[in-house]
Amino acid sequence: MDFFSGATPAATKIVLLQNGPQFAAVINAQAGSQLAKSAGASVTSVTRTSPTTAKVRYSILLGGQPALKDQVGQAILVGGSWKVGSSSFCALLSLEGTKVPACTASG
Secondary structure, eight states: OGGGOTTSOHHHHHHHBTTGGGGHHHHHHHHTSHHHHTEEEEEEEEEEEETTEEEEEEEEEETTEEEEEEEEEEEEEETTEEEEOHHHHHHHHHHTTOOOHHHHHHO
16 A cells, blocks of 8 residues: 555655545655654455445554554545545544544545
């Protein structure tokens, strides 16, 4: 999952996220942190739930070790490309106590 990789540039992460430009400020702010640089993800399963959505079960890794195990998120098909659902990103932001206006708007 390139979106969660610490090696993926912030500009690419914005493209990989549903409604990414609305989250640009928080993605750019997090990009330089040591925590973000050590992050990654491991996908356990992907189940298509409609022609344009999929349920994704994954774990967030820090330094290669599981930090948040067995998370359930959503992928959304937008313009022919699968993206991390903004609701999934918002759920992770809420776990760290980060409030983003786009999360309130996206539900």
